Every structure is written in C-alpha cells, then in structure tokens.
Amino acid sequence: MDFSDQFQGFRLEAEQALDRWVPAATTRPTRLHAAMRYSLEAGGKRLRPMLVLAAADRYGRRSDALAAAVAIECVHTYSLIHDDLPAMDNDDLRRGRPTCHKAFDEATAILAGDALLTHAFALLAAHYGDRPALAIALVRELGFAAGSTALVGGQMEDIEAEKTAATREQVEFIHAGKTAAMIAASLVCGGLVGGATAAEIEALRRLGQELGLAFQVIDDVLDATATSTELGKTAGKDAHAQKATMVRVLGLDGARDRAKAHTASALRELSQLPGDTSFLKKLVESLETRGS
Ligand code: GRG
Numbered sequence: 001m002d003f004s005d006q007f008q009g010f011r012l013e014a015e016q017a018l019d020r021w022v023p024a025a026t027t028r029p030t031r032l033h034a035a036m037r038y039s040l041e042a043g044g045k046r047l048r049p050m051l052v053l054a055a056a057d058r059y060g061r062r063s064d065a066l067a068a069a070v071a072i073e074c075v076h077t078y079s080l081i082h083d084d085l086p087a088m089d090n091d092d093l094r095r096g097r098p099t100c101h102k103a104f105d106e107a108t109a110i111l112a113g114d115a116l117l118t119h120a121f122a123l124l125a126a127h128y129g130d131r132p133a134l135a136i137a138l139v140r141e142l143g144f145a146a147g148s149t150a151l152v153g154g155q156m157e158d159i160e161a162e163k164t165a166a167t168r169e170q171v172e173f174i175h176a177g178k179t180a181a182m183i184a185a186s187l188v189c190g191g192l193v194g195g196a197t198a199a200e201i202e203a204l205r206r207l208g209q210e211l212g213l214a215f216q217v218i219d220d221v222l223d224a225t226a227t228s229t230e231l232g233k234t235a236g237k238d239a240h241a242q243k244a245t246m247v248r249v250l251g252l253d254g255a256r257d258r259a260k261a262h263t264a265s266a267l268r269e270l271s272q273l274p275g276d277t278s279f280l281k282k283l284v285e286s287l288e289t290r291g292s
Helices: 003-021 030-040 047-057 063-083 106-128 132-145 151-161 168-194 198-225 246-271 278-288
Strands: none
Touching (some): 003 047, 003 063, 003 278, 030 063, 030 106, 047 063, 047 278, 063 106, 063 151, 106 132, 151 168, 168 198, 168 246, 198 246, 198 278, 246 278
C-alpha cells in the first residue's frame, strides 16, 4: 500500500471513531452536541489521531488505539474553539468554516470546548479502564500535554508575548507548549497502547517534540505566505496581531531553515526506532512541504 492510501486509511478510521465515540448531535442538550460535532466534523488534517494510530500500528495495536486517537482530537479541537474566541484570537474562520462562536454563540462555543476537553478523559477511562496502568499512563500523558506547563501554558505566553520584542527562546517555549506537546503526546499515547518499552516511549516523545516544533514554524511561515482559502483559517493574522512567531524573530528564510533543521532532527529520532517506520518517515517529510 502506498503512502497516500495508508494516509487515507488512517484518516478514515480516525473519522469513523470520532463519529462513534462522540455523542450524537441529537443528544440532549442538542445545541451543545451540535456545536461539538460542528467543530470536530469540519475536518482538519487529523494529524494528531493519525500519529496515535501510526505509532500503535508499529506494535500491531492500531484498532485498540482508536479511543486514544479520538481523545487527542477532542482536546485539540477544544483548543482551536477556545483559541478562536473573542477573548483570545477573535477569529471568524476555522477549518474552512465560520468558527464555533460565529456559527453558534460565544457561550455555546465555550461550553463545547469544555465538553470536548472533559469527554477526552472520560473516554480514556471508559475505554482503557480494564487496564488501569495503561489508563493512568494515557490520562497522565494527555493531562500534562493539555495543561498549564504545555498547551495552556504555551497559549498564555503566546498572549503575553504579543506586541513585545520576543526572543527566539520565548518563541521556542511557546511552540513547545502550544503545539509540540500535543504532537509528542499523540505519538507517546500510540506507543503506550502498543506496549512500547520506556526507551521507545522517550524516542517517540523526542520525535514528536521535533516534529511539533517543525510543524509550528511551518504554521508561522504559512500564516505569512498562504491565503485564507488555502489555510481554511484567516491568513496574515500573526503580523496583524504582532504575534511572537519564528518569522518575526528570524525572518521567512530563517524560519524555513529552522523548520528544515527540526524536520531533520525528527527524522534522526525516527531512525532510532525499531520496526517499519516508513509511513511515519513519509508523514514527517510531507509536513515540511505542506500547503495548509
Ligand atoms: C482554556 C480558555 C482556554 C483556552 C485555551 C490552549 C488553547 C486555548 C489554545 C491552543 C493554542 C493553539 C490553537 C495552538 C496552535 C496549535 C496549532 C498549530 C493548531 C493547528 O493545528 P492543525 O493545523 O489544525 O493541525 P487542524 O485544523 O488541521 O486540525
């Protein structure tokens, strides 16, 4: 099977699992569940669930990892909904559609984000509860990645750094928190479900951190160079809001070089992992040249 078929296969499995494990839009209160599904079903690249599945697949445990993949995509989608709120980035467009608070209203969008975040942990406990050590490891991994020293912490420093002369160190801290932590957690959760050794888990984490840093620098480059239609979200917002980005600190060419360096480090980490890593290798390479 070639890369594109494998990619579509992972994506389809992740989307079917999302449909299965998130309450239907007809569940009461319907407005809340409709808003959760509106944002989840708007699409997106599904990178994080794909990383969960690809990591678990190396151990032959792909279908067992589906609930973890759904949990991670729920947390990611919550972060996008809240990131778009008027108190945060105040954005109108996400995943090619009006943002959740535009399509519904602000209170509903806040609650939809809260409910997706909470659902993720309920799902992990429900699905892996018969293997308590695994359930605890997954909850711990996702809890730290989504928490105050990672996703939320990165967002906090991102807001604080707006309109300041941020340093490269600050931007890297923000990128590590708001983006790389969840990408690393995706690979680690896949490895945990697969029963990876402690050394393999740490290799997956380093791979995810490097991939996440590359991913966010490319995001910064795309914000400065692509159109809103290509991105499915408002382009040019970083410069407008005077965000602390790698493009602001290093310029476009400098940022592209950083992305290349992080991608090369990610590929080096990947080469340390045993087994067939050809899908992950192609995925890492494809993200460096992505257009959205
Ligand atoms: C708790 C009120 C409250 C807010 C928290 C944590 C948070 C808000 C926001 C996270 C910030 C954020 C959106 C970080 C950027 C990470 C990133 C690059 C997101 C885009 O990921 P893609 O391109 O998106 O994979 P798709 O739509 O393809 O899934």
